[in-house]
Every structure is written in structure tokens, then in C-alpha cells.
Amino acid sequence: xxxxxxxxxxxTSAWLWQVLTGVGxxxxxxxxxxxxxxxxxxxxxxxxxxxxxxxxxxxLCLEVLFLLCVTVHALLGVRAIFLDFGLSExxxxxxxxxxxxxxxxxxxxxxxxxxxVIR
Amino acid sequence: xxxxxxxxxxxxxRWLDVRxxxxxxxxxxxxxxxxxxxxxxxxxxxxxxxxxLRGPAAWDSFVAVARSPYVLALDVILLAGILIHGLNGLRIxxxxxxxxxxxxxxxxxxxxxxxxxxxxxAALKIFRV
Amino acid sequence: xxxxxxxxxxxxxxxxxxxxxxxxxxxxxxxxHVIDAIDAVWTxxxxxxxxxxxxxxxxxxxxxxxxxxxxxxxxxxxxxxxxDGRSQVRLDPxxxxxxxxxxxxxxxxxxxxxxxxxxxxxxxxxxxxPFTVDTFAVADLEPxxxxxxxxxxxxxxxxxxIECGICMSACPTMAADEKFLGPAGLAxxxxxxxxxxxxxxxxxLLGLADGEHGVWRCHSAFExxxxxxxxxxxxxxxxxxxxxxxxxRFLKMLGK
Numbered sequence: 001x002x003x004x005x006x007x008x009x010x011x012t013s014a015w016l017w018q019v020l021t022g023v024g025x026x027x028x029x030x031x032x033x034x035x036x037x038x039x040x041x042x043x044x045x046x047x048x049x050x051x052x053x054x055x056x057x058x059x060l061c062l063e064v065l066f067l068l069c070v071t072v073h074a075l076l077g078v079r080a081i082f083l084d085f086g087l088s089e090x091x092x093x094x095x096x097x098x099x100x101x102x103x104x105x106x107x108x109x110x111x112x113x114x115x116x117v118i119r
Numbered sequence: 120x121x122x123x124x125x126x127x128x129x130x131x132x133r134w135l136d137v138r139x140x141x142x143x144x145x146x147x148x149x150x151x152x153x154x155x156x157x158x159x160x161x162x163x164x165x166x167x168x169x170x171x172l173r174g175p176a177a178w179d180s181f182v183a184v185a186r187s188p189y190v191l192a193l194d195v196i197l198l199a200g201i202l203i204h205g206l207n208g209l210r211i212x213x214x215x216x217x218x219x220x221x222x223x224x225x226x227x228x229x230x231x232x233x234x235x236x237x238x239x240x241a242a243l244k245i246f247r248v
Numbered sequence: 249x250x251x252x253x254x255x256x257x258x259x260x261x262x263x264x265x266x267x268x269x270x271x272x273x274x275x276x277x278x279x280x281h282v283i284d285a286i287d288a289v290w291t292x293x294x295x296x297x298x299x300x301x302x303x304x305x306x307x308x309x310x311x312x313x314x315x316x317x318x319x320x321x322x323x324x325x326x327x328x329x330x331x332d333g334r335s336q337v338r339l340d341p342x343x344x345x346x347x348x349x350x351x352x353x354x355x356x357x358x359x360x361x362x363x364x365x366x367x368x369x370x371x372x373x374x375x376x377x378p379f380t381v382d383t384f385a386v387a388d389l390e391p392x393x394x395x396x397x398x399x400x401x402x403x404x405x406x407x408x409x410i411e412c413g414i415c416m417s418a419c420p421t422m423a424a425d426e427k428f429l430g431p432a433g434l435a436x437x438x439x440x441x442x443x444x445x446x447x448x449x450x451x452x453l454l455g456l457a458d459g460e461h462g463v464w465r466c467h468s469a470f471e472x473x474x475x476x477x478x479x480x481x482x483x484x485x486x487x488x489x490x491x492x493x494x495x496x497r498f499l500k501m502l503g504k
Contacts, residue, residue: 003360004360005456006363006364008456009458011455013497014460015490019211026205029205046182047174048175070161074154077154080467081155083460084421084424085131086131086425106162113165113169113172116172122263122348123261123346124346125347130423133424134467136423139316139317139318143483144470147467211468214468220470221484
């Protein structure tokens with residue numbers, strides 16, 4: 001009988017990306033937090049302030065990067081939890097497809113809202 | 120040979136059984152719980168941001184609600200989740216590369232102390248504003 | 249000799265029956281180990297009690313069970329260390345293994361995981377020595393490769409690990425993921441990788457560890473290292489494998 005544990009599996013970079021986006025988030029979330037709750041008067045921005053904030057190109061880049069990082073990190077984390085459910089191979093592949101779709105939708109939604117606000 | 124796979128908890132919830140577990144396991148469980156909480160918060164936050172599309176009136180009235188003490192209290196809980204998840208995540212990143220594996224328990228204690236102190240300071244600032 | 253009357257609460261299961269606990273009170277010397285208490289149950293109370301034991305000195309790994317919820321080797325755990333003098337001492341089989349009967353678990357998949365690292369039976373140091381010589385007494389003996397008889401493969405084993413399965417029981421990922429190689433399996437891969445110079449074998453071993461159910465599935469609970477009775481530090485070995493895998497990926501990206 002073949003030893004299933006002796007067969008080389010597909011390599012994966014998921015954990016590495018989890019760590020990289022995590023470290024990125026410590027920085028980006030820190031900046032996001034400072035910009036929105038320390039720099040902003042009274043700790044919260046009203047409508048006009050939000051628009052002005054997002055129209056700043058540096059801020060816009062950082063916020064988009066933040067959105068990407070947080071979506072990747074969050075969905076990789078959710079994926080890790082699901083992988084502990086003892087899924088079959090096809091189920092694992094379907095999980096990856098679903099989460100990828102959710103990821104694209106999330107980032108797409110965030111970019112769309114941002115675009116419509118700063119227009 | 121018939122064997123028994125004897126489990127009271129289903130496979131998906133066995134990680135919640137922290138009886139007789141040590142600090143490393145507590146760190147893992149806390150990270151998972153805070154992570155799930157933060158995912159929920161993330162999507163709530165993204166949905167709330169759609170209020171911006173309804174114009175200044177909708178957004179500014181939301182900001183007024185956001186200043187209420189109930190929401191601020193929730194913000195403190197959110198911050199606790201962020202601190203624990205973020206700092207513990209850095210600990211996992213370090214130990215995952217083999218750095219400080221021998222000190223993993225001490226690192227966890229330090230992280231929880233820092234989180235508690237930072238949370239206390241933040242709560243003071245949030246409620247004084 | 250100071251004798252103790254120790255109450256034990258032992259997990260019982262026979263195929264076709266509902267699992268449960270039986271209580272026994274055994275009279276044993278105060279210096280006895282938990283395995284002696286289990287022996288006493290079998291001898292004087294219930295011959296149907298199924299349990300494993302062999303060397304009685306933490307070399308074989310057969311007797312591993314959970315005592316009051318914690319994974320231990322009962323052959324080197326004194327009763328007085330786990331008994332408060334009043335409450336029952338609870339004995340359960342290891343977690344994350346299918347239970348055959350009572351305290352006996354099915355180790356087949358566990359041994360398959362250890363075999364994946366393709367390590368073998370005797371200490372490498374022994375393979376370098378003439379069979380009959382007590383080398384520690386012969387200071388000027390040069391270690392040299394010994395001609396082994398035909399069909400006698402050179403075996404080198406995972407020297408510290410006694411394959412008791414305690415780390416596999418303590419690991420929360422083993423509880424969740426049946427395909428996980430586990431702390432013992434991954435530590436064995438690390439040891440085999442350290443011991444070989446054959447680049448093809450190194451690639452294969454690292455490849456085994458590099459999958460979704462290899463080193464990356466570990467959630468850093470460190471329960472394995474805490475529970476290991478032989479100070480193997482499987483968690484440390486998993487992290488060392490991770491570091492090597494990432495370094496290789498990085499170098500490959502740079503085109504080396």
C-alpha cells in the first residue's frame with residue numbers, strides 16, 4: 001500500500017503571504033489609525049474631510065494598499081480556519097475559488113466606493 | 120479492526136477545547152477569536168463606508184452616532200482585538216521564522232501586558248475626547 | 249514499605265459498547281509509577297483492561313497516555329506526582345488517534361508519517377563502529393564506515409524521539425486536520441534532512457514538508473514541545489524547516 005504521507009504535495013506560500021500582509025498591516029493600519037483618529041479633529045472625519053482626505057494621492061495609494069493587505073490577510077485567515085475542518089481535496093479547491101471571488105469582490109467594492117467618493 | 124474515533128467536539132471546534140492547555144495554545148485560540156471578530160468588523164466597516172455615497176447628511180449623522188458612548192465602548196473592544204491580534208501576530212511571525220522560539224511564552228506574557236496598558240491609555244483618551 | 253490506596257478513573261471502550269469510565273482503587277507502593285498502578289488494575293481487578301507497556305524507562309514510547317488530561321509517559325511518572333491524595337486519577341488514551349480499546353490506540357497512520365521521512369533503525373554512530381568493540385573504552389579508535397553484511401541496510405534513527413505519539417496527541421492541528429504530518433512527522437523530516445547530504449533526498453524531504461498539510465499547517469500552539477518527554481522540541485524543528493523553505497524560495501526568486 002502506498003504511503004500517502006510520502007507523496008510530495010503541492011508547495012504553498014499561503015503562510016508566507018499571511019505573515020507579509022500581517023506585518024504590512026501593522027504599519028498600514030497604524031498609519032490609517034493615526035490619520036483618521038489622531039490627525040483628524042475630534043477623532044472622526046465628517047463628509048468634506050473624508051473627500052479631501054481621499055483626494056490626497058499619497059493617502060489614496062496607502063489606503064488602497066491597506067485595502068489589499070487587509071483583504072488578503074483576512075481571507076487567508078478564514079481559509080486557514082476552514083482547512084482545519086478536514087475537507088476533501090475538491091472541497092479545498094472550491095474553498096480557494098470562493099475565497100478568491102470574495103476577495104476580488106471586496107477589493108472591487110472598496111475601490112468603487114472610493115472612486116465614487118473622490119469624483 | 121473496528122476503532123473508535125471518540126470525540127465530543129466536532130473537528131471544526133476542537134481548537135476551542137483549552138482545558139489543561141498552556142500559554143502557546145491560549146495565544147493561538149485568542150488570535151483565532153480576535154481574527155474572526157476583526158473579519159466581521161472589516162465587513163461591517165466596509166458596508167458602513169457606503170454611507171458616503173448617500174452624501175454629507177447621511178455620513179455626518181452616522182459620525183454623530185459614532186461619537187455616542189455605546190459605540191465608543193465597542194471601539195475599545197475593537198482596539199483590544201486589534202492589539203492582541205496584531206502583537207500576537209508579530210510573535211507568530213517571529214517564532215515562525217525560528218526567532219525566539221524558546222521565549223514564546225515570555226513573549227506572550229509581554230504582549231498581553233503591553234496590550235492591557237495600551238488599551239487602558241486608549242480607553243482614557245477615547246472617553247475624554 | 250509505604251503503601252497507598254489510589255483511586256483510578258480509567259477510560260473504557262470495547263468495540264460495540266458505549267465508551268465510558270471505570271473506577272478502580274489499587275494498593276501500590278508510594279514510590280510506584282502510574283504504569284504500575286495500571287498493571288495492578290489488570291492483575292487484581294480486570295483482565296479485560298487493554299493497555300500498552302514495554303520498557304518501563306521511557307525508551308520505547310509504547311505506554312503514552314493522558315493522565316488527568318495531560319499527555320505523559322506513565323512509566324516515568326510517579327503516582328505521587330499526579331495524585332493529590334484524594335481525587336481520582338483520570339487515565340485516557342491519547343487524543344487524535346483512533347481508539348482500539350481502552351487505553352490502546354491505533355498507531356498505523358502515525359508510523360506511516362514517520363516512515364515518510366524514511367529514517368531507519370539504529371543510531372548512526374553505531375554504524376560507524378565495529379560491532380563488538382566497546383569504543384568508549386578505546387580512545388584512539390578512528391570512527392570508520394563498517395562493512396555491513398549484504399541485505400543489511402544502514403539504518404539511522406531519530407535518536408531523541410521515541411515515537412511515543414505524545415506530541416501528536418497534544419497538537420491542536422492534529423485534532424483538526426487528518427492529513428497533517430504532525431509535529432513528530434515534521435521533526436523526523438527535519439532530522440532526516442539534517443542527516444543526509446544527498447541533494448535529491450534533501451529536495452524530496454523539503455518537498456514533503458512544504459505542502460498545505462506540512463509545516464505551514466502548524467498554528468504555533470507549541471503544545472508539542474511542552475508535552476514531549478524527550479526534549480525533541482518538534483515546534484523548533486518545524487520553525488527551522490520553515491526558515492529553510494523560505495530561504496530557498498527567496499534564493500530561487502533571485503535566480504540562484
